Amino acid sequence: MKSVQNHMSKISILGIEGTAWNLSAAIVDEDDVIAETTATYKPAAGGIHPREAAQHHANYIKEVIRETLRKGGRNIDAVAFSQGPGLGPCLRTVATAARALALSLDIPLIGVNHCIAHIEVGRWKTPAKDPVTLYVSGANSQVLAYRTGYYRVFGETLDIGIGNALDKFARSAGLPHPGGPKVEELAKQASRYIPLPYTVKGMDFSFSGLTTAAQESVKKHMLPDVCHSFQETAFAMLVEVTERAVAHTGKNEVLLAGGVGANARLREMLKLMCEDRGIEFYVPEKRFMGDNGAMIAYLGLLMYKAGYRTPVPDSKVNPNYRPDDVEVKWL
Ligand code: ATP
Numbered sequence: 328m329k330s331v332q333n334h335m336s337k338i339s340i341l342g343i344e345g346t347a348w349n350l351s352a353a354i355v356d357e358d359d360v361i362a363e364t365t366a367t368y369k370p371a372a373g374g375i376h377p378r379e380a381a382q383h384h385a386n387y388i389k390e391v392i393r394e395t396l397r398k399g400g401r402n403i404d405a406v407a408f409s410q411g412p413g414l415g416p417c418l419r420t421v422a423t424a425a426r427a428l429a430l431s432l433d434i435p436l437i438g439v440n441h442c443i444a445h446i447e448v449g450r451w452k453t454p455a456k457d458p459v460t461l462y463v464s465g466a467n468s469q470v471l472a473y474r475t476g477y478y479r480v481f482g483e484t485l486d487i488g489i490g491n492a493l494d495k496f497a498r499s500a501g502l503p504h505p506g507g508p509k510v511e512e513l514a515k516q517a518s519r520y521i522p523l524p525y526t527v528k529g530m531d532f533s534f535s536g537l538t539t540a541a542q543e544s545v546k547k548h549m550l551p552d553v554c555h556s557f558q559e560t561a562f563a564m565l566v567e568v569t570e571r572a573v574a575h576t577g578k579n580e581v582l583l584a585g586g587v588g589a590n591a592r593l594r595e596m597l598k599l600m601c602e603d604r605g606i607e608f609y610v611p612e613k614r615f616m617g618d619n620g621a622m623i624a625y626l627g628l629l630m631y632k633a634g635y636r637t638p639v640p641d642s643k644v645n646p647n648y649r650p651d652d653v654e655v656k657w658l
């Protein structure tokens with residue numbers, strides 16, 4: 328059946344996110360999020376198991392999409408999906424559903440880059456126009472900014488993402504997953520700072536040495552003090568690189584994206600840096616910070632309008648999909 332666009336309505340895109348633990352589908356138009364449905368995989372113990380997460384997504388995807396279409400109550404013009412980066416089994420599950428839906432509705436498919444979706448939803452939902460973005464999540468930690476046709480990566484982690492570093496440290500200290508919020512809470516009770524390895528190499532940073540040192544440190548020091556010191560050290564690294572990207576690009580806005588952006592101390596440090604430099608600091612509403620279907624749908628909308636289409640033979644997922652591989656024709 329051909330999906331016919333009602334001539335009164337605006338372009339509407341359904342987007343599906345499922346790169347890691349969060350499965351989420353949303354319909355957006357240019358003005359707002361029309362509907363969103365989310366099903367979250369919670370590991371029974373330990374961290375994310377890629378195949379378990381993919382099985383979770385496979386179990387819920389039909390319901391998540393059906394519910395979103397029902398709540399949206401309108402025809403959609405295209406199906407967007409996270410093509411990467413992310414966990415291979417999860418990406419493949421979502422891509423399979425996206426292809427099937429696009430084919431059955433006879434509408435275009437659009438594969439989107441997950442990192443760029445974080446930036447674009449931030450530009451949509453805050454006043455930011457052309458920011459330096461600090462994208463900090465479980466698997467990703469990058470400093471990005473637009474320059475000459477691409478979102479360039481100005482700095483990034485050389486090993487693990489800051490969220491995974493926090494989660495790994497927290498797990499070894501006996502705290503439940505996800506560790507980030509627990510570390511933040513405990514850090515408030517700290518009474519001293521313990522020096523930990525601060526690793527910035529050029530414009531890149533690294534968290535595995537810090538994580539190992541913090542795991543060792545817990546044997547000798549109070550847990551809240553180590554949590555505080557972990558945060559201060561890691562966030563100072565992120566802020567340093569963000570500030571240097573600002574200086575280098577001459578941009579006058581900073582946008583925070585990703586699940587770790589929920590952290591109040593990280594926000595405070597970034598805000599201070601921005602105030603010092605006399606530039607703006609933007610943080611979207613919490614629902615648009617962690618992984619969400621709306622950001623995939625919204626980037627899909629921008630790309631749809633700019634003429635992007637992903638024929639099924641080109642829709643293979645890419646677990647290492649880099650934001651600077653995407654030519655930006657929608658700006
Ligand atoms: P991606 O696929 O982009 O890597 P993700 O699956 O890791 O994303 P997000 O929701 O972006 O999902 O981020 C989750 C991470 O955010 C977890 O590592 C979690 O510990 C961390 N986190 C959440 N809240 C806080 C907080 N208040 N402070 C620090 N870290 C936090």
Ligand code: FE2
Nearest residue numbers: 464585617618
């Ligand atoms: Fe993400």
